[in-house]
Amino acid sequence: MRASLFITCYNDTLFPETGRAVVRLLERLGVELEFHPRQTCCGQMHANTGFRGEAFSQAKRFVRLYRDTETVVIPSSSCVAMIRDQYPGLFEELGNDALRKEFAALLPRVHELSEFLIDRLGIENVGAWFPHRVTYHASCHGVRALHLGDRPYRLLAKVRGLDLAPLPNVDRCCGFGGTFSVKNAEVSSAMLAAKLQDVVSTGAEYCTALDNSCLMHLGGAMHRQYAGMKTIHLAQILASTEDSPAEELE
Amino acid sequence: MTQTVPSRAATNRVVLDPRLAPPFPQAALPMLRNPQLRKNVAHAIDVIQTKRGKLVAEKTDWQELREAASAIRTHALENLDTYLEEFEARCTAAGGQVHWAADAAEARQIILDLLRQENAIEVIKIKTMTSAEIQLNPFLQAAGVSVFETDLAEIILQLGEEEPSHIVVPALHINRTQVREIFARRMGLKNLSDDPKVLTNAARTYLRQKFLTVPTAISGANFLIAETGSVVVVESEGNGRMCLTLPRTLITLAGIEKVLPRFQDIEVMLQLLARSATGERMNPYTSLWTGVTPGDGPQRFHVVLLDNGRSSILARPKHRQTLKCIRCAACMNACPVYRQTGGHAYGSVYPGPIGAILTPQLMHMEHAQSLPYASSLCGACYEVCPVKINIPEVLLELRAQVVNQERKQAVRFLDPMYLGLRIANLLFAKAWRFHAAQWLGRIGLRLFTRKDGWIHSLPSTGAKWTQTRDLRGLPSQTFYDWWAAHVKETK
Amino acid sequence: MSAPALFRQPPSPQRVMGRISTATQSVANGIAHVADAYAALPRTYIRRGQLSTEARIKLMIERLREYDADVVESTPQLLPASIASQLALSGKRTFAAPVGLPVAWLADGFDWKIDNGLTATEIEQTEGVVTAAFCGVADSGTIVLHHSATEGRRVLTLLPDWHLCILRASQVVETLPEYFSRCQQPPALVTWISGPSATADIEMTRIKGVHGPRFLHVILVREQL
Numbered sequence: 012m013r014a015s016l017f018i019t020c021y022n023d024t025l026f027p028e029t030g031r032a033v034v035r036l037l038e039r040l041g042v043e044l045e046f047h048p049r050q051t052c053c054g055q056m057h058a059n060t061g062f063r064g065e066a067f068s069q070a071k072r073f074v075r076l077y078r079d080t081e082t083v084v085i086p087s088s089s090c091v092a093m094i095r096d097q098y099p100g101l102f103e104e105l106g107n108d109a110l111r112k113e114f115a116a117l118l119p120r121v122h123e124l125s126e127f128l129i130d131r132l133g134i135e136n137v138g139a140w141f142p143h144r145v146t147y148h149a150s151c152h153g154v155r156a157l158h159l160g161d162r163p164y165r166l167l168a169k170v171r172g173l174d175l176a177p178l179p180n181v182d183r184c185c186g187f188g189g190t191f192s193v194k195n196a197e198v199s200s201a202m203l204a205a206k207l208q209d210v211v212s213t214g215a216e217y218c219t220a221l222d223n224s225c226l227m228h229l230g231g232a233m234h235r236q237y238a239g240m241k242t243i244h245l246a247q248i249l250a251s252t253e254d255s256p257a258e259e260l261e
Numbered sequence: 262m263t264q265t266v267p268s269r270a271a272t273n274r275v276v277l278d279p280r281l282a283p284p285f286p287q288a289a290l291p292m293l294r295n296p297q298l299r300k301n302v303a304h305a306i307d308v309i310q311t312k313r314g315k316l317v318a319e320k321t322d323w324q325e326l327r328e329a330a331s332a333i334r335t336h337a338l339e340n341l342d343t344y345l346e347e348f349e350a351r352c353t354a355a356g357g358q359v360h361w362a363a364d365a366a367e368a369r370q371i372i373l374d375l376l377r378q379e380n381a382i383e384v385i386k387i388k389t390m391t392s393a394e395i396q397l398n399p400f401l402q403a404a405g406v407s408v409f410e411t412d413l414a415e416i417i418l419q420l421g422e423e424e425p426s427h428i429v430v431p432a433l434h435i436n437r438t439q440v441r442e443i444f445a446r447r448m449g450l451k452n453l454s455d456d457p458k459v460l461t462n463a464a465r466t467y468l469r470q471k472f473l474t475v476p477t478a479i480s481g482a483n484f485l486i487a488e489t490g491s492v493v494v495v496e497s498e499g500n501g502r503m504c505l506t507l508p509r510t511l512i513t514l515a516g517i518e519k520v521l522p523r524f525q526d527i528e529v530m531l532q533l534l535a536r537s538a539t540g541e542r543m544n545p546y547t548s549l550w551t552g553v554t555p556g557d558g559p560q561r562f563h564v565v566l567l568d569n570g571r572s573s574i575l576a577r578p579k580h581r582q583t584l585k586c587i588r589c590a591a592c593m594n595a596c597p598v599y600r601q602t603g604g605h606a607y608g609s610v611y612p613g614p615i616g617a618i619l620t621p622q623l624m625h626m627e628h629a630q631s632l633p634y635a636s637s638l639c640g641a642c643y644e645v646c647p648v649k650i651n652i653p654e655v656l657l658e659l660r661a662q663v664v665n666q667e668r669k670q671a672v673r674f675l676d677p678m679y680l681g682l683r684i685a686n687l688l689f690a691k692a693w694r695f696h697a698a699q700w701l702g703r704i705g706l707r708l709f710t711r712k713d714g715w716i717h718s719l720p721s722t723g724a725k726w727t728q729t730r731d732l733r734g735l736p737s738q739t740f741y742d743w744w745a746a747h748v749k750e751t752k
Numbered sequence: 753m754s755a756p757a758l759f760r761q762p763p764s765p766q767r768v769m770g771r772i773s774t775a776t777q778s779v780a781n782g783i784a785h786v787a788d789a790y791a792a793l794p795r796t797y798i799r800r801g802q803l804s805t806e807a808r809i810k811l812m813i814e815r816l817r818e819y820d821a822d823v824v825e826s827t828p829q830l831l832p833a834s835i836a837s838q839l840a841l842s843g844k845r846t847f848a849a850p851v852g853l854p855v856a857w858l859a860d861g862f863d864w865k866i867d868n869g870l871t872a873t874e875i876e877q878t879e880g881v882v883t884a885a886f887c888g889v890a891d892s893g894t895i896v897l898h899h900s901a902t903e904g905r906r907v908l909t910l911l912p913d914w915h916l917c918i919l920r921a922s923q924v925v926e927t928l929p930e931y932f933s934r935c936q937q938p939p940a941l942v943t944w945i946s947g948p949s950a951t952a953d954i955e956m957t958r959i960k961g962v963h964g965p966r967f968l969h970v971i972l973v974r975e976q977l
Contacts, residue, residue: 025733025736059638061665151637188638188639198285201602227733228730322797328797342769457959458959460954461959497949498950499910500963525932532928545949545964548942549943557906557941
């Protein structure tokens with residue numbers, strides 16, 4: 012099985028350890044991974060802030076880069092949502108029929124990480140070991156755009172040693188929202204405070220999710236407030252084994 | 262347990278005029294700093310949400326109902342001219358008079374003229390957000406007509422000189438102690454307890470005489486039925502039924518988008534509306550009337566159809582869905598932003614997610630441009646909307662419009678976010694530029710990175726992040742760099 | 753600022769309609785017949801209920817009682833006596849009645865005000881009202897009034913504090929769409945009543961009986977087969 016990793020612009024810059032974990036995990040599962048060196052961004056930040064034209068050019072670039080790729084794996088549900096939900100409209104508007112067709116052919120081959128593991132590889136038990144109390148935050152894009160359902164939970168359930176603490180109001184937005192976190196920083200922080208209260212109440216050591224965007228926001232507050240908790244991307248939990256436990260490689 | 266009650270007279274009157282209201286991030290601040298308000302709002306929302314959740318789970322055809330409602334509303338909007346004409350013809354044939362108001366000023370004047378025809382110096386009103394939209398009450402008061410709100414929430418707001426913060430439970434930001442204080446002061450009632458039963462009874466007594474004596478009433482409409490020329494009003498307290506049946510003259514103000522094609526369509530809407538709005542299978546009273554019925558109810562009936570920007574929303578295919586709204590407020594009950602800020606932050610009588618898309622569009626995008634950004638795009642609103650308005654989709658359309666406006670303004674070069682995004686786009690266009698920027702960023706941010714490897718404060722736009730959150734310093738190696746090394750290793 | 757009457761433009765139906773027609777032009781051209789489009793709208797929601805007659809009646813009673821409505825069952829033969837009993841239990845004396853209410857229902861020993869054109873003040877002075885109904889919807893415990901001669905003008909079930917409603921079992925349907933199918937043609941006046949009036953405007957605490965009857969009593973009449 013071959014797959015091409017679209018790391019996402021912010022993971023590449025801020026969370027390379029998540030990318031490293033994806034590589035370790037998928038290679039362990041026998042996937043032959045590729046990485047397109049010219050990749051940059053899917054255009055979500057621009058599209059969501061209203062910079063449509065700019066988002067167009069990034070979308071076009073993405074499709075051109077991956078049009079011949081068998082499978083694309085992306086460890087970020089918001090980026091997959093951008094591609095699945097917004098690219099169709101963008102390409103309609105662009106009016107370029109050839110490009111629209113290329114995109115339509117590519118779309119079914121693009122997967123978020125948990126989708127790739129469960130739907131494409133058919134695996135729930137990835138052989139992971141992570142002996143910690145963990146709570147899972149369901150990112151909005153994962154829940155409402157990608158309809159991931161119980162996929163993350165099925166993966167977490169098979170991680171040896173992991174004690175999953177249910178998160179109250181699990182579906183409630185953490186308040187990141189991309190540029191919202193800055194354009195409406197105070198409201199974002201109020202939402203964050205409410206979310207953090209729920210997260211801390213679980214008594215977990217780690218908060219995990221499928222999106223480092225949410226985790227950057229939550230983790231930033233945890234660190235500021237000496238909350239005694241940390242964040243970790245789900246890929247890093249799944250990549251963790253007795254031989255190479257997650258913390259050592261952070 | 263005693264609570265200190267902030268004197269409501271002392272607080273600055275909130276402005277719910279999109280032309281005058283401060284931008285959302287600014288308007289939200291007083292709300293964010295008011296723990297009592299946030300508690301009141303969260304409590305109200307939780308009650309409705311819990312009830313709604315149970316009833317939606319119980320309704321096995323909930324999604325099918327939403328699908329039908331969305332289709333019916335879309336169809337009605339796509340053929341609005343046909344249906345409005347039909348409504349006018351039937352209503353007129355049944356003894357009603359239909360008036361058309363192109364904008365708020367016209368609507369106010371039409372209503373005042375009708376009241377003058379009646380020599381009305383007093384009028385009783387059923388809660389209608391449409392009348393707040395056109396700022397009817399102050400206009401009538403200035404013209405010498407006393408307006409008596411009859412909904413409990415509207416009475417609280419009117420007496421307390423407050424503004425609504427929710428379209429279904431407009432006084433949800435006010436708790437019982439605050440209500441007691443308002444009633445005691447304005448109704449002159451000493452020794453009033455803060456028991457909601459007692460407070461409600463005070464309102465009941467206060468209004469009874471008004472219902473029996475004031476000959477003119479103003480209402481809104483939840484639905485207009487084209488097939489029959491009927492109007493439907495949904496309520497809980499009974500003040501609606503009072504206003505709709507006791508007076509001699511009834512004036513109904515309705516947005517043009519309220520039309521449903523047929524009587525039968527109510528079977529879908531009613532099943533969705535109460536469950537969405539108040540978490541009940543059905544609200545206590547729903548009234549339907551058609552024109553004038555001799556011997557039963559008002560013998561003079563007027564409908565004022567209001568455009569006020571709706572036709573321009575109708576003209577845009579992607580935006581048209583905004584008008585499907587049946588004013589249930591499920592979106593704001595589900596909204597994590599609204600939960601923190603309450604309604605006043607939106608500077609409009611339509612707050613929350615629906616307000617974020619409706620208000621700027623009613624203003625022809627000349628005002629309230631901050632509202633489309635008052636959302637983290639979480640999608641909870643779309644999930645609960647009974648008529649399936651894809652609010653996030655419309656928010657994104659409106660954001661694009663706002664940015665396109667900004668592109669024409671010289672001041673954009675002073676906006677760090679604008680510049681940042683324009684530059685970022687250039688960087689993302691070429692991998693080498695992106696990598697160069699990452700490298701520069703890593704070096705630049707080292708200045709701000711503390712020994713623990715974290716950034717605690719940043720300048721300019723970055724300060725908006727670091728005012729409440731730390732940021733981990735940029736790792737010394739990007740994933741791209743690591744992969745290049747990894748490939749070499751494994752070869 | 754209003755212009756002098758002489759120069760004020762008349763409100764313009766043409767202006768508003770013109771805008772609407774232009775706005776919907778793109779769609780109107782695509783669909784030749786509005787009626788066809790309407791008929792093609794998806795309606796896959798539940799139309800007919802699945803409950804047996806017995807279960808349906810039981811559900812109606814259950815939902816009514818959830819609203820704190822008082823429900824007793826009766827038969828056509830026993831109905832007048834049931835009515836008399838309910839009136840007696842209320843402790844009230846003066847009752848309003850719609851002009852077409854069956855004479856057999858006007859129990860002896862009470863002061864009846866038949867609505868031959870009662871004023872609001874006169875109705876306000878009664879203590880209760882007795883009416884029939886058009887339909888009951890079990891799913892939501894809703895009583896539907898079409899304000900016929902046996903159901904009374906709208907004001908009659910609004911001002912009195914106590915309402916006794918006679919509902920026949922054959923009038924009870926399970927779902928709201930079933931009520932609509934029962935309407936041969938759309939009625940001019942309808943009031944859907946689901947419990948006594950209530951407000952939750954103060955801290956979401958549900959208070960009953962703001963305006964409108966605080967006490968709703970229903971006699972469910974089971975006709976013999």
